[in-house]
Amino acid sequence: MSKKNPMRIIFYALTFLLAVIILLPFFFVVMNSFKSYSEIIINASALPESPSFANYLKGIEKVHFWRLLGNTVFITAISIVGMIVFGSMAAWKIARVKSRTSSIMYATYILAMIIPFQSIMIPLVVVAAKLNMLHAVGLSILYWGFGMPLTIFLYKGYFNYVPRSLEESAKLDGCNDFILFWKILFPQLRTMTSTIVILQSLWVWNDFLLPFLILIKRNHHTIPLGINSFFGIYKAQWDMALPILVMGMIPLIIGFLAAQKHIVRSIASSGLKG
Amino acid sequence: MSSIMQNRARKSFWLFTIFPYAIFLIFVLFPFFIGGYYSLTDWNGISSKMNIVGLKNYISLFQNDERFLNSLFFTSRFTLTACIIVNFIGLMYAVLFHRSTKWNSTLRVVLVLPNVIGGIILGFVWQFIFSQALPSLGGLFESISWLGNEDSAFWAVLIVFVWQQAGYVMLIYIASMNSIDEQLFEAAQIDGASAFKQFTHVTLPLIVPAFTVSIFIVLVNSFRLFALIFSLTGGGPYGSTESLAINIYNEAFLYQNYGMGSAKAVEFFIFVAILSLMQVKFTQKREVEL
Numbered sequence: 064m065s066k067k068n069p070m071r072i073i074f075y076a077l078t079f080l081l082a083v084i085i086l087l088p089f090f091f092v093v094m095n096s097f098k099s100y101s102e103i104i105i106n107a108s109a110l111p112e113s114p115s116f117a118n119y120l121k122g123i124e125k126v127h128f129w130r131l132l133g134n135t136v137f138i139t140a141i142s143i144v145g146m147i148v149f150g151s152m153a154a155w156k157i158a159r160v161k162s163r164t165s166s167i168m169y170a171t172y173i174l175a176m177i178i179p180f181q182s183i184m185i186p187l188v189v190v191a192a193k194l195n196m197l198h199a200v201g202l203s204i205l206y207w208g209f210g211m212p213l214t215i216f217l218y219k220g221y222f223n224y225v226p227r228s229l230e231e232s233a234k235l236d237g238c239n240d241f242i243l244f245w246k247i248l249f250p251q252l253r254t255m256t257s258t259i260v261i262l263q264s265l266w267v268w269n270d271f272l273l274p275f276l277i278l279i280k281r282n283h284h285t286i287p288l289g290i291n292s293f294f295g296i297y298k299a300q301w302d303m304a305l306p307i308l309v310m311g312m313i314p315l316i317i318g319f320l321a322a323q324k325h326i327v328r329s330i331a332s333s334g335l336k337g
Numbered sequence: 338m339s340s341i342m343q344n345r346a347r348k349s350f351w352l353f354t355i356f357p358y359a360i361f362l363i364f365v366l367f368p369f370f371i372g373g374y375y376s377l378t379d380w381n382g383i384s385s386k387m388n389i390v391g392l393k394n395y396i397s398l399f400q401n402d403e404r405f406l407n408s409l410f411f412t413s414r415f416t417l418t419a420c421i422i423v424n425f426i427g428l429m430y431a432v433l434f435h436r437s438t439k440w441n442s443t444l445r446v447v448l449v450l451p452n453v454i455g456g457i458i459l460g461f462v463w464q465f466i467f468s469q470a471l472p473s474l475g476g477l478f479e480s481i482s483w484l485g486n487e488d489s490a491f492w493a494v495l496i497v498f499v500w501q502q503a504g505y506v507m508l509i510y511i512a513s514m515n516s517i518d519e520q521l522f523e524a525a526q527i528d529g530a531s532a533f534k535q536f537t538h539v540t541l542p543l544i545v546p547a548f549t550v551s552i553f554i555v556l557v558n559s560f561r562l563f564a565l566i567f568s569l570t571g572g573g574p575y576g577s578t579e580s581l582a583i584n585i586y587n588e589a590f591l592y593q594n595y596g597m598g599s600a601k602a603v604e605f606f607i608f609v610a611i612l613s614l615m616q617v618k619f620t621q622k623r624e625v626e627l
Contacts, residue, residue: 086447086450106473156354164350171366179561184589208360240349301469304465308465311458
């Protein structure tokens, strides 16, 4: 007891310090986002003299933040819904049908997972331009293609744990495949569906290079693109840049804290399976 | 009868799989192969003229593209260093926080937090930290121009990368540690093994699979690094932090050399494929040993 207590206290103190160090960058950015330009430049570690939201209003207007947010939500939603709907259906057939076609299909999905995006991007831009897809909806469709390998991989693995007896008895009742899948099987996939939604949303929401190449219209830009072009124009205008960065992080931090248990579990399981 | 059934099953198979597969073929596999063709040409991405130049792009890549070779060197050095440091720190975190107490779960959330924010935003956040916040602390922090010279810029990128990835790697190690049978520790305790001995003789050997997984995840993540560097240093100063991914991007979209850029992209794919094959080999070997 007497030996354990001091050890515990040291553990708490040191790990608390660690947490502070990890969070320090966020703290600096948030604190300085309430200061004027000269205050930031003179001393970035001083507390704001008269904290104000004026920079936020300016920054939000400059980058059209609400439009960026809307576009990001829109693109993420369309992308994820497509991945889940088409991916779960395809994975079911790939998991259950034992045929050459089925295994070739699966093998190409899996092999494609090692292709880095930079090895595809040059011709992809040409193809997407030819097919008139350089806009938000086009981008979401591209995400269906790029997200499919991981989605299929995770769902297919999960189907090994879904008993076939469910499907067989439904088939005997004369259920057709669509109804069987959506009414009976899809609800069984809940855990995996939430994992996939989390992993793919984090990716699509934060992704930079693909939308950077595809979204040629400014008014289709997502949050990462909007922030990047702001920095391209106003190099070190920290008084406006910091509020924009904070605004860019808020949706992610809220989402993360709200679903932290699921997110931590999803990230951990993605590592073990990948 | 059975042929009708088979026919119906086949139809239903295609009905369920064809659409996503078509999208995948058109936008992932097809461009991948077209890229191989571009790499044999001198196309600039705009003109209608496209001459086949054979392997010329690949040869000049290694003979007179110093910038490419530099980025290859930077990427390799960065990948190796990052892999060691991230895994070491991630493992330390896991040792500290693998028990599920309230305090530990809070700490885990803090450590994973940087990982859910994208590279572009983090790069800009740290640009501020390196250029304004750290210098304002004075003393030693003030004397280093983090993003201004080549040596420190390497470490600046590395610090941000470690800060972002260590929490993620921790989760993989924790998942692996928590799957170890508690009885093994009890047995070790009865035999009088110290906490350190338990760690080196029970925990470490049993989390070897997690090592393989997370080492290769970090290898591939750092080898492909783009957004973080793009926003933090832009590849500078003097191209010293230009990763392969940024070099390819610049070649194709800044200098409009689609042919040359594609040759680099193919080269890049080969590197990543080798890393992935190594992972498969390692995993198989381990399974045989077990």
